[in-house]
Amino acid sequence: MTIINQLTKRSLLKNKRRTIVTLIAVILTSTLLFATGFAYSTYKTSEINNYQKMGKDYDATINNMPFSKRSYFDNYENIKKYEYISKVYDTKEYYTLNGEDYPYSIYTISDGIKFEMDQGRLPENDDEVVISNFFDKNIGDVLKLNIIDKDGNVFYKEYKIVGIKQNTSYIESHYIYTKGVHIDEVDNTIFYIYLKNKKKAYDKLYTLAKTLGLEEDYSSGGLNYQNMDFNTSYLKLYGVYQDPLDSAVIYLSLILILTVISVFSSIIIYNSFSISLLDRIKQIGILRSVGMTKVQVRKLVFKEAFYVAVIAIPVGFVISLLFVTVIINYINFLQNGLRVFTFKIDLSYLLISFLFLILTIMYSAFFTSMRAKEITPMEAITQNKDIKVKKKKREKRKIFGIYVFLAKANMSRNKHKYRVAIMGSVVCMALFMMVATFVNFFKIGIDADDNHIYARLSTSDFTKEEVKKDVQSLLDLDITYDYIITEKLFKQVDGNFDANYTDDYLKQFLPSSHPSFDIITLDDYIYEKIKKAYQINDDEPLYINNIVMNNKNINVVKKDSEINFQFCDTCKIYKLHLLNEKPKELKKYDFGNTIIVNKEIFKQILDDTYSVDVYFLSKNYIKLDEMIKRFFLESKINYYYSNNGKEYMASLNDMKCLQVVLYTIIMLFAIITITSIINTISTSMYLRKREMAILKSVGLDNKGFNKILFLESFIIFLKTFIYGTIISMIIVYIISKIFSIGTVKYTLLKIFPTSYYIVTVISIFVIITLTVFTQLRKLQKDNIIENIKKENI
């Protein structure tokens, strides 16, 4: 074994405490990097699996297409396969939903079509069907139907129910799916497109849309084609984005996270190696004086990194396996079956994590070795590299007293050791704040969502009074915590809107000069409250100049706009009162482009777009959904019903899972932070044993000793606090900028994790002070002469 190996091994074994701390830093970094790789591969694979399981792994759908157009797909080289669902028959029998009669719609499906099944299987021929779970039927039952074909001919057919699928919407509840019906000329076909390769998927789909002659559609912002829906969330899993800006947001944030984790991890590891180096400066100086070359010194550092890596990486790997397994199980528990995550080790991600880890350790060692090779024999002989005589010290001593002078002198004398300690603490603080900012950022997302959760019933056939009476019977106050009933019209109005649109609004829409609005009237008591709050005396229309777009509230028209408009050519011209903030009474309900009018105006402009809408708010969206379903069976009113509860629950679960992951990462970083701070400070203190002993030997009492150390720890804390705050602010600012790409803007103050910041600052102060004083207690117990002698060995 070479002398380099021997020196490294013995040094690691001799300084067990320091070695363990270095190992912890590398183990935790390995855990973090491997876990990131595992989490990414698990997420991606699980999501793709979920999509495949649900039969939603297509790249796009094309709706309302003549079946004959399938030849285009056969001829397009980028399409791997396509599947279809085609409406083939209606029936003479009707299905009654909320008092409304619908004919059953019979669809035929192609081979690869999949449904989310409650029970049973898919049909295998045109005698078998799958129905929705809204029907009161069971598997094995037979549907006896009189079928109407496209020419209007009626024939009798019996279908055996072989499967029951989950109902995706009430509109589809009366659909029946069979298979193998011979079709040539059917207009109403939905095609599911599967591309050969996801690369440049949108370009390929745009080309297909053009070939099919689909019209371009910009109504929702970007380029879309009528009747073509992209499976954007599925394509995202393959890193394919429609809007390059989306891709920039994701990649920039990912690159930022990876870079920051790598840089900060390497600084922490560098910090550990540096501490190790500080401990060995004298030793390396002696080795240099007896002929060790710079290359050999660098080898010493790399050898240490190698031994640490050999032990820490496998341990980190195993911990990350356990760690990710536990997290995934917990996330699956939180998801409650909505999604299932299956732990997946992807070799490519594993390799990326491993290479990333090796690089992190390597450049940590590299920078340490650069410092190590500069150690001169003179440092070992004289140990006075940091001493610099400055004239002003005497004046400072007069002003601040001997203890401040000694504390400052000590710090100046051990500048490098303290620099390492402060740098380690600052890095840890900044890192912690970065992760906390992400947690805060996603928390804001959850809070923002909370305002827009509601269920809506809508009917156009009944009066408000009838609906109100009906709804009274529906209400279960344990489930519903708020509701409002509005009467609504949908109208195009004529006014000077287009000249007053805000930039934010224009970015999203291509507005018409004759925009359409929801015209609503509210219960008198709400209407009067709003008027009072806005100090409006007359009864002219109010415009809610505040809509939610991409999780952000924006004004449609400029706040100080003067808008005059009329509901029809012969109607009175009104001046519009702008409500630039959403009224408190309506805040939790998601209104679109809405004008509020009083009852008289509403009566004057009444037309056949009339509807009564009931908005419910509830904390328990699933129970609300169940309540409304029960109500449907009893009510005679035909309501259109929408409830975003399921989506909300799914997104809420996702947020919770994300929080679990982020909090776990925070916990890991907290451990790294604490060990790193304790390690750097205690080593700095340990290395000053002799100095402390000398001070004691010249009569410094314990009280004075405490004062010096308290001042020193306070200076370390103060520097950490100042530098850490500045760097944290910069990081939070960068994150806010990155997430503000597009129309969503986040201010520094909004996403700055204030509570975490306070906790971090207090924790760092406590950790530094406790570490200094714990170490101090040890030093106080030590024998003065032994410590003075020790340095000479």
Added chain:
Amino acid sequence: MEILKVCDLVKNYGQGDTLVKALDHVSFTVEKGEFVAIVGASGSGKSTLLHIIGGVDRPNSGKVFVDGEDILKLNENNLAIFRRRQVGLIYQFYNLIPILNVKENITLPILLDNKRIDETYLDELIHILGLNNRIYHLPNELSGGEQQRVSIGRALMNRSAILLADEPTGNLDSKNSQEIVDLLKMSNKKYKQTILMITHDHNLALSADRIITIKDGKIISDEKNI
């Protein structure tokens, strides 16, 4: 034969008001096999001179030739190899590697060179140094005198051209001091080892063949010790 030649060495510390002239145009030569003592008061510049000759410090100006080679022209790597092969350094505070045992500390220059250890010579050295029962002990298990003997062993192990001793007895009692000086004298006689020893103890200096006296960075006398 001239083994060491020091020409016009100047070494300053600090600048302006705080300027200290550690070496002020120092020149002298040493013949092979000579035992030279450099004496002077504390702060006279003798340690600085030794460090420059040993290749661990650099002067502001001047030249140092060891065995005909200008060591100040060597790059960092070659200077390290020079220290490994051409000089043996003995410090007042021993400067042993605490995690290596006696044998490893003695053979350190050879181990750094990745060369085979001359076991016969090593055994002989250990015997001469009186460390036979201590070869697997760590430095902190040895007395001051023993540690200094290990340090001498390390300096002699590579059969260096010149042995530089900086106050080798400064940290020892009189009995141990005498033993160390005897060892140095023995190595000078037995191995024809050139020795440059710094001391402020005139009695110890009298053991040398020649005594150079330094004051304020200048050689004020250079006499043969007859």
